[in-house]
Amino acid sequence: MEPFNNHTGVGVPLRQSNVDTDQIIPAVYLKRITRTGFEDGLFAAWRNDPEFVLNLEPFKAGTVLVAGPDFGTGSSREHAVWALCDYGFRVVVSSRFGDIFRGNAGKQGLLTAACAQPDVELLWKALETEPGTTVTVDLQARRITCRDIEVGFEIDDYTRWRLIEGLDDIGLSLRHVDDIDAFEADRPGWLPTTLAR
Amino acid sequence: MARTLAEKLWEAHLVRRGEDGPGGTEPDLLYVDLHLVHEVTSPQAFDGLRAAGRRVRRPDLTIATEDHNVPTTDVELPIADPVSLAQVQALRKNCAEFDLPLYPMNHAEQGIVHVIGPQLGLTQPGMTVVCGDSHTSTHGAFGALAFGIGTSEVEHVLATQTLPLRRFATMSVTVHGVLRPGVTSKDIVLAVIAEIGTAGGQGHVIEYRGSAIEALSMESRMTICNMSIEAGARAGMIAPDATTFEYLRGRPHAPSGAGWDTAAATWSELRTDDDASFDREVVIDAATLTPFVTWGTNPGQGLPLSERVPDPARIADENERAAAERALTYMDLAPGTALRDIQVDTVFLGSCTNGRIEDLRAAADVLRGRHVADDVRMLVVPGSMRVRAQAEQEGLHEVFTAAGAEWRSAGCSMCLAMNPDKLAPGERSASTSNRNFEGRQGKGGRTHLVSPLVAAATAVRGTLSSPEDLPEER
Numbered sequence: 001m002e003p004f005n006n007h008t009g010v011g012v013p014l015r016q017s018n019v020d021t022d023q024i025i026p027a028v029y030l031k032r033i034t035r036t037g038f039e040d041g042l043f044a045a046w047r048n049d050p051e052f053v054l055n056l057e058p059f060k061a062g063t064v065l066v067a068g069p070d071f072g073t074g075s076s077r078e079h080a081v082w083a084l085c086d087y088g089f090r091v092v093v094s095s096r097f098g099d100i101f102r103g104n105a106g107k108q109g110l111l112t113a114a115c116a117q118p119d120v121e122l123l124w125k126a127l128e129t130e131p132g133t134t135v136t137v138d139l140q141a142r143r144i145t146c147r148d149i150e151v152g153f154e155i156d157d158y159t160r161w162r163l164i165e166g167l168d169d170i171g172l173s174l175r176h177v178d179d180i181d182a183f184e185a186d187r188p189g190w191l192p193t194t195l196a197r
Numbered sequence: 198m199a200r201t202l203a204e205k206l207w208e209a210h211l212v213r214r215g216e217d218g219p220g221g222t223e224p225d226l227l228y229v230d231l232h233l234v235h236e237v238t239s240p241q242a243f244d245g246l247r248a249a250g251r252r253v254r255r256p257d258l259t260i261a262t263e264d265h266n267v268p269t270t271d272v273e274l275p276i277a278d279p280v281s282l283a284q285v286q287a288l289r290k291n292c293a294e295f296d297l298p299l300y301p302m303n304h305a306e307q308g309i310v311h312v313i314g315p316q317l318g319l320t321q322p323g324m325t326v327v328c329g330d331s332h333t334s335t336h337g338a339f340g341a342l343a344f345g346i347g348t349s350e351v352e353h354v355l356a357t358q359t360l361p362l363r364r365f366a367t368m369s370v371t372v373h374g375v376l377r378p379g380v381t382s383k384d385i386v387l388a389v390i391a392e393i394g395t396a397g398g399q400g401h402v403i404e405y406r407g408s409a410i411e412a413l414s415m416e417s418r419m420t421i422c423n424m425s426i427e428a429g430a431r432a433g434m435i436a437p438d439a440t441t442f443e444y445l446r447g448r449p450h451a452p453s454g455a456g457w458d459t460a461a462a463t464w465s466e467l468r469t470d471d472d473a474s475f476d477r478e479v480v481i482d483a484a485t486l487t488p489f490v491t492w493g494t495n496p497g498q499g500l501p502l503s504e505r506v507p508d509p510a511r512i513a514d515e516n517e518r519a520a521a522e523r524a525l526t527y528m529d530l531a532p533g534t535a536l537r538d539i540q541v542d543t544v545f546l547g548s549c550t551n552g553r554i555e556d557l558r559a560a561a562d563v564l565r566g567r568h569v570a571d572d573v574r575m576l577v578v579p580g581s582m583r584v585r586a587q588a589e590q591e592g593l594h595e596v597f598t599a600a601g602a603e604w605r606s607a608g609c610s611m612c613l614a615m616n617p618d619k620l621a622p623g624e625r626s627a628s629t630s631n632r633n634f635e636g637r638q639g640k641g642g643r644t645h646l647v648s649p650l651v652a653a654a655t656a657v658r659g660t661l662s663s664p665e666d667l668p669e670e671r
Contacts (some may be wrong), residue, residue, distance in 0.1 A: 015519075016519075016520075016523070017516045017517075017519070017520050018395060018495050018520055020495065020632075020634045021634065022613075022632065022634040022635070022637050023634065023635060023636075026640070027265075027613045027614060027615045027637075028268075028614075028615065028635055030238075030265075030615060031237070031238050031266055031278075031280040031283075031284050031615065032280070032284075033244075033280055033283060033284055033287045034241070035241040035242035035244065040341060040466030045636050045640060065657050066518060068564045069396070069516060070395060070396045070429075073395055073396070073429060073495075074426075074427075074632060074634060075328055075329065075330075075331050075613075075632075076238065076329060076331040076345040076346060076347055077237075077238065077347075078238065078241075078329075078347035078348040078349060079348075082348070096396055098401060099399060099429070099431055100331060100345055100346070100347060100402065100426075100431075101658065102340045103346075103347060103350070104347035104348075104350075107347065107349035107350070107611050108349065110631050117516075138249065145482060154361070154379075156221075157220055157222070158220045158222065158224060160220070161219060161220025162219065162220060165220075167255070168350070169355065170249070170251070170352065170353050170354055170356050171352065171362060172361070173226060173356075173357045173361055174356070174357060175360055176212065176226060176509075177357075180212055180226075180228070180254075180357060180358065180359055181298065182356075186226075187228075188459070188463075190452040190454075190456035190457075190459055190460050190612050191230060191321075191324070192231070192318065192319050192321060192450040192451070193257040193258060193450075194231070194256075194257055194258060194259060194260040194298045194319060194450070195257050195298060197300065
């Protein structure tokens with residue numbers, strides 16, 4: 001995973017709540033077996049609308065998505081994170097995220113910055129008043145700046161550290177393989193296995 | 198200290214408690230007792246293992262099936278869609294390479310992951326169960342800690358049989374009293390989601406309790422736990438009891454002989470301490486519940502069937518009002534329309550929410566001697582091949598086909614429309630599945646979530662209906 005320290009890019013206002021992962025990428029794009037190339041599936045249904053924010057210059061080049069509350073609810077599909085990353089997004093700002101989506105994002109180096117809704121509204125106004133405005137997200141300081149606006153955001157310490165260091169979870173867990181061995185040795189014998197009976 | 202069931206299961210699966218480190222307190226490392234795998238969220242995980250030269254740590258605690266994208270007709274033929282075929286073939290190749298048990302299409306045990314786990318007796322009380330699918334919460338009905346994960350976590354579980362996790366908060370939903378006839382567990386959970394909202398359970402494990410929950414069958418309990426994710430919760434669970442034990446006894450992977458006695462004694466201990474407290478508590482009176490349907494584009498936008506489409510202008514919260522306006526535009530509904538007057542084109546009976554034998558029996562009881570309305574198509578998709586076989590043994594398939602419904606093979610089907618079972622743009626469905634998101638059942642399709650009883654009655658009348666709305670005469 002690529003380390004994340006801070007990022008500056010074009011902000012995209014998405015004035016919508018409850019953006020579920022079916023909207024982020026419809027199921028029809030989930031048949032692919034590759035891990036990249038999902039950018040065409042991002043918001044696929046909405047991108048048919050010429051007025052959709054990502055169809056408008058200069059938002060097309062956006063890298064910081066500023067969305068309404070409850071972004072990424074619903075299906076566990078990590079493809080939603082891949083589609084956002086493949087399109088070029090590095091940060092999603094929202095007042096609330098779906099739990100599974102937020103976890104998936106943390107594994108892929110996509111920063112989910114949780115801001116208070118009034119702060120999201122300030123960012124929306126700034127981005128809509130002057131389309132193409134850049135947003136700077138400082139993960140170390142947990143600050144977002146956009147023109148004269150400066151707001152804080154929440155992310156848990158551990159995810160922040162992993163993002164900054166660019167660390168792979170599996171590698172971290174395998175440092176504790178002795179603990180896993182010990183736990184397994186104590187599991188009761190009557191617990192089921194999946195082997196055919 | 199008094200603990201909830203969820204907290205007890207967490208402690209019982211702690212491989213390692215998170216310590217203070219350079220990134221603050223580490224997450225706990227939790228052991229996974231059962232990992233369910235399917236074709237859609239796993240191929241990239243297996244690629245990750247190969248790239249890192251890792252193996253699957255416990256193939257014997259892992260099971261795979263083909264469910265999300267498989268067709269439900271002509272299942273003996275090769276899959277016609279080349280992209281779906283490639284995905285299914287990738288799963289077969291990965292299972293062969295990593296030595297994982299797989300129930301492929303046409304196998305007697307094939308079916309939706311969340312239907313086959315319980316059916317095989319693999320899902321047992323006190324276990325941790327994960328799958329790259331958000332409806333893994335279904336397995337919580339057995340008093341298991343069961344939750345959906347993303348593909349990176351699938352890879353993590355394959356490699357380590359563990360997951361690094363932050364402790365979940367706890368929430369109780371207590372349903373007291375007795376349900377009225379014709380009111381099902383689907384109505385309970387739709388009412389709960391409407392009450393607490395799609396983010397109401399965020400970060401929480403919901404434990405469902407109370408006399409109305411205790412009175413439910415295992416299959417009805419699975420329906421409730423299944424939709425916990427629709428309230429934003431990580432998991433849903435119900436403490437195991439005699440109903441749970443009876444369901445499990447004799448299942449292929451359930452313990453037997455002396456193992457059964459040991460297991461049953463252990464399971465009997467699995468309950469929330471009397472004086473334990475939850476982070477949030479919700480109480481519902483079962484007697485107030487009636488058949489419930491959704492009118493909007495998220496599962497929290499629901500109302501009793503007797504109500505009318507709401508007027509967004511009366512919604513105080515700005516974001517909710519905007520969401521309701523958008524939903525009504527998408528759903529092509531006018532405020533004030535009686536929900537019972539909404540006409541549908543398609544009725545879908547199936548999914549991990551309501552694709553089990555009791556769901557099929559309930560719908561067949563309504564349809565027996567009746568016929569699906571003109572211009573309505575009804576798809577009946579059993580949750581597993583075993584459910585299908587059981588239904589055929591009971592003659593239910595003849596009830597469905599005599600009523601004019603289509604009798605299909607097992608899979609996720611029109612719940613998420615990855616296979617050929619889709620709504621056309623503008624089509625409207627009454628669906629026993631779990632999500633009414635925009636385009637969920639096909640681009641431009643409109644979904645009303647309902648119980649199997651409402652689905653069957655709707656198929657007969659052609660508008661959203663409960664069995665009470667049908668003439669007695671058949």
